[in-house]
Amino acid sequence: MSLQPETDKLSESPDIGSCLSTSDSCILTPSSCAWILVGPTATGKTAVSSELARRLGADVLSADSMLVYRGMDIGTAKPTAAECAGLEMYGVDIIGPDETFNVGMWLEAARAGFESAAHKGRDMVVAGGTGFYVNALLRGIDAPPAGDPARRDELATLLARGGVEALRDTAETLSPGSVLTLSDASNPRRLMRLIEKLMADPGSVPPAGGVVCRGSVVAGLHVEPHVLERRIAARVATMFATGLLDEVTSLRVKYPGFSDTAGKGIGYAEAIAVLDGGLSQAEAVERIVVRTRQLAKRQRTWFRHQLNVEWVLGPIDEGDV
């Protein structure tokens, strides 16, 4: 409600003008430009980005790994119809909750979105909390392959049997010294990914380039920790009050089940546990709040160190109690 003045303040601040500057030469959209807005969860990205897009007459690309699932609305705090009224949105509702997703798929959606926006001569506001996706947009992603479910099952079995050591051995057998290239050699995910790459047919598919050029500047929203804390608690309470459990129930009827990626979404994993009797609702609420806080922390770390972010203060009293 008091968004208007807050956003005004934002736009007028000396920061935002300079930091949301036009990219030198966007790969796919030489004539238009991208305004990139990141930030931890619950800092007000949706409100600010919609407002920004309206003023600029721009389209919006969501860079969020959970908004891609159709029907997963309440738990992901997906922008409501009212919030994106009159706006063209990309990166939202791409696949069903029973499907797995990955950056490559998102990058395709992003590319299509940029093409469509460029066609209309419109700029793009990119907003989201998944730093990994924003990074892919700016720098592209490494050579393939995309994860193969069957192979991942095999590797998961290997991990279960022989632990991380078994994965390390496998990688070393395929390519001596390869494990040393990992920044995080005790992370099974990284090791499995390494093995996938080593087993891939080299050069079969080219790496996917970024869509927006490297020179793009990224603005990050931040809010005071205690404000964020309060907002997270309010958000979680609202989720249950507005029918998270019902949403999950009907999604389970409509789809065979949640995919690995969708089923791990904050709020969804817990809602499923509540419905299956593994968790009380009070426990679920607590768990969701904790996981959301932890996510916000990881996002902060990511943006601080992986992206060159210009921080601006987010709206403070939005969604106040």
Place this chain on the structure above:
RNA sequence: GGCGAGGUAGCUCAGUUGGUAGAGCAGAGGACUGAAAAUCCUCGUGUCAGGGGUUCAAUUCCCUUCCUCGCCA
């Protein structure tokens, strides 16, 4: 009131056959190139409920007080 079981890190608990203690969770920091709301790494001094006693030494044994939870009145 009696009997029993407990009171140890923010929370749940383990442990010390007496030499002042450690896990999980939470929290803090970090990593991150096709699972990323994922995954992984690093970080643990706390009147071991209070008081007294025994002892070279007690959180650990003894006595006592307080508190919690059971069962019996």
